[in-house]
Amino acid sequence: MSFSLLKRIHPLAVGAYRCHAYSSAPLGVMNQVLAEVMDGIKAAGTYKPERVITTKQAAQIKVQGNNKDILNFCANNYLGLSSNLEVIEAAKESLDLYGNGLSSVRFICGTQDIHKELEHKIAKFHGRDDAILYISCFDANAGIFETLLGREDAVLSDELNHASIIDGIRLCSAERHRYKHMNMQDLEEKLQATQKCRMRLIVTDGVFSMDGDVSPLREICDLADKYNSLVFIDECHATGFLGATGRGTEEFLGVEGRCHIINSTLGKALGGAAGGYTTGPQSLIDILRQKSRPYLFSNSLPPPIVAAASKVFDMITQDNSLIAKVTSNTKRFRDKITAAGFEVWGKDHPICPIMLKEASLAGRFAEEMLDRDIYVIGFSFPVVPKGLARIRVQISAAHSEEEIDRAVDAFIEVGKKLEVIP
Structure with a gap:
């Protein structure tokens, strides 16, 4: 290969070409760049050391x-159930009955009856048609917007929505609009500006995890009705404990059933391990099973996590x-x-x-x-x-x-x- 061709293909390879095939020059450049970034983080006082916990998650x-x-x-152990003995026992029993994991994705050989049972419990808990499990709510947020929205559509997202929502929206081809945080006037202006679109999806956290403020969901739903739009809500910091029976932001604000799509997590109040889900209309859940990439290409949720979360739903429904x-x-x-x-x-x-x-x-x-x-x-x-x-x-x-x-x-x-x- 000529030097000029190599330079066009990969500029960082030029140093390796000059210093023969196995030079460490590219790695040296990378190390230098990352060291400078790390120095900047430390100088700004934003370096985040990780403390190591040597016990189970608890108070x-x-x-x-x-x-x-x-x-x-x-x-995020809101209900204190991450180390609850009943929850742990349910997870242990599932290991004996269902094994440690499925070693596969859902549509191949990764669906067990307990996955379907948990999805049914989730849908019933939220009063929706059906639900679909993901390995995390980050994956649920990564998988929905690309599947649901096309170029003819628009998505209107609160500027302080979770990073997983932001990343998920980046994957879709719809028009993207950010409205000022919990600013209903700005949201309405953007709804007016997108009336030509086939579908419009308003996207909001139910509770914003960094600020602890609750979305003005009633006003959002009123605007959605006025402008014939859909409402998506991320309930990771609400499901299981916000509202009189833990049904989340809808119940807390008295607007039960008005959100069209709910995404949430099993990894906070609902057992503290992992897992996320989408719940909503049957037509949406059916298409997510066919087209949602994180669902199709990620291993199914491990049985112990499924059993533990299922136990938590039983507990909070009864008491x-x-x-x-x-x-x-x-x-x-x-x-x-x-x-x-x-x-x-x-x-x-x-x-x-x-x-x-x-x-x-x-x-x-x-x-x-x-x-x-x-x-x-x-x-x-x-x-x-x-x-x-x-x-x-x-x-x-x-x-x-x-x-x-x-x-x-x-x-x-x-x-x-x-x-x-x-």
Whole structure:
């Protein structure tokens, strides 16, 4: 191969050509580029170290290098069921009956009766026609927009929707419009501008995971009715615990049945392992089974996860005491932390973002909290916008009132030390 041809095919290969076939030059370039990026992340104070937990997920955990019991206020374990004994036992029994996994995708040899049973429970829980399981809700969001929407259609998405929604929308060929966060005037203007389109899909998180605010779903559904549009809602931070019986944002806001499509996760309140789903009209679920790429080309959900999630649906359908507990714990924490002088975003939700603004301050605050046996994490760019760093506290039904109060006391102590509150 000539040097000029090699240069046209792959510029990075030029150095390898000059230094013979097995030169490490391309790897050296990559290492240098990535080192510069990493240096920039650390200089900006946005480097995110991973703490290693050495116990099961629970209200109290241990972390590597520290043998003390630490209160965990940084998990999506809203109902405290990630290590519930009944849920674990259901997963164990499924290992004996159904094995560890299917080693295949659903349409080949990866569907068991328990998959169909769980899909039926999900659809019944939400009051929809049918449901389809995915390995994660990220996959569910990646698989729906490309399947449903074509060039004749339009998608209108809240600007603060989850990254998986953003990535999923990028895959579709529809017109793409972002409306200002929870701004109904902007949404209506975009609905008016897209009236020529065949289908219009309004896309929103039910609860926005970084801010803890609840989507104005009633107003969105009213606009959808007015402009003959569909509504899609991501319920990952609502299913199982928001609303009197855990049916999510629809129930919480009194608009049951008005959303056309619901995507959610099994990996937060519903057992804490993995798995996601879409539930909605039969016609949609049928076409997703035929065309949704993450469904067609990913292994089916492992039996232990399916059995555990199925058990959780049984538990919360029969008894809503855990839902009531996380609700009361949330009110206790929010009332006390607000009275202490902290700026807390969101309302009436277990996600409680305590705003600190500076990334380096958020990181230092989290370390000070860990010194006081409270596990929280500082959130900074690119997880949240620059200048809006925070500690995102997450409340669980597994927390006792005493543990809630201990966390508040620690926040007050650190807040005063770092001059966040007077």
